[in-house]
Amino acid sequence: MSGMYRDRVRGPKKRRLSFQRKVQLAAAALFNGYAAGFQKGKIFTSGSKALCVPVLNCYSCPGALGACPIGALQTALGAHHHFPFYVLGTLMLFGLVLGRVACGLLCPFGLVQDLLHKLPLPKVRVPKGLDRPARYLKYIVLALLVLLLPAFLPSDTGVTPPLFCKYLCPAGTLGGGIPLLLADPALRSVAGALFSWKAAVLAAILLAAALVRRPFCKYLCPLGAFYALFSRFSLCRMELDAHRCVQCGRCESICPMDIRVTQDLSGPECIHCGRCQEICPTEAISRSLGRRTAGEKNGPEASK
Amino acid sequence: MRSALRTRDSSLLRLGLLVLALVFLGVGLARGEQQEVLAKAVRICLECIGIG
Numbered sequence: 001m002s003g004m005y006r007d008r009v010r011g012p013k014k015r016r017l018s019f020q021r022k023v024q025l026a027a028a029a030l031f032n033g034y035a036a037g038f039q040k041g042k043i044f045t046s047g048s049k050a051l052c053v054p055v056l057n058c059y060s061c062p063g064a065l066g067a068c069p070i071g072a073l074q075t076a077l078g079a080h081h082h083f084p085f086y087v088l089g090t091l092m093l094f095g096l097v098l099g100r101v102a103c104g105l106l107c108p109f110g111l112v113q114d115l116l117h118k119l120p121l122p123k124v125r126v127p128k129g130l131d132r133p134a135r136y137l138k139y140i141v142l143a144l145l146v147l148l149l150p151a152f153l154p155s156d157t158g159v160t161p162p163l164f165c166k167y168l169c170p171a172g173t174l175g176g177g178i179p180l181l182l183a184d185p186a187l188r189s190v191a192g193a194l195f196s197w198k199a200a201v202l203a204a205i206l207l208a209a210a211l212v213r214r215p216f217c218k219y220l221c222p223l224g225a226f227y228a229l230f231s232r233f234s235l236c237r238m239e240l241d242a243h244r245c246v247q248c249g250r251c252e253s254i255c256p257m258d259i260r261v262t263q264d265l266s267g268p269e270c271i272h273c274g275r276c277q278e279i280c281p282t283e284a285i286s287r288s289l290g291r292r293t294a295g296e297k298n299g300p301e302a303s304k
Numbered sequence: 305m306r307s308a309l310r311t312r313d314s315s316l317l318r319l320g321l322l323v324l325a326l327v328f329l330g331v332g333l334a335r336g337e338q339q340e341v342l343a344k345a346v347r348i349c350l351e352c353i354g355i356g
Contacts, residue, residue, distance in 0.1 A: 067344070076337065092325035
């Protein structure tokens, strides 16, 4: 333990609702503020839906006030067949300013995973040998399902469906599919094999979230993958003061992304949730704007 | 020294990417791409909810 900070060691702060949870709840309410939509079974149809939100929030969720950037990206490539200047520019701005802060603090599906992980069920740590390669899956999902296949897959109609949304996205099923089907008997009557598939995918991811911390963010989310590519350049950063760090390991044990906090803080896998900052007994971890942590690594090596 | 150079390179790249993002956004807005996003987002996406 570093001598001069030995006396400053304090126990973890006791709070009813963490900073992360407050921001997550506020963001979920903000992005899904059309509460009447859930009652009516209708989606919001005003001009704000031309704006992409920085998170995976289905635009067919009855409450959604903005557009899902991943859905919009696939539509530009697969339906309109042009380079997605507007959506890509927006996503790059989000990546450069927020980076994966969007995953840790703003994403409603991240909130769902965090809450599910609080269920009193046995917790599982994915073995390193499986965890590390599996983290590359989200980049494959981004490249194949979101970018390449919508852009280049031939289609009889000339419109390639949004493949990620259609076959994989759990946020669309949870936020859009289930509320709309509950509210609209006509939609219920046409739900078939595809809905069963999507419901099964959602159930598997939700079950995994109860056992493993943030499985969708670690392994499958294409938006997280996109932001991870920008982590090196993101203005929002987490900083570690090595002189204050006493190597107690609390930060690494609480990290939902299982990163080596003392070595790879603010790397591509760090979602800036701030739990390490809250639990650090010497206040060695802080948020900052613009500065770059020395010694950071890129890629899934940032995980343990 | 190497660390300082890396930080400077990183800042330059960040600035370059920021300019590129703003150019993309400007071109997209000029082409009216936001209307395409709006048109998609105000209709229920049947694929997204697992119907079509």
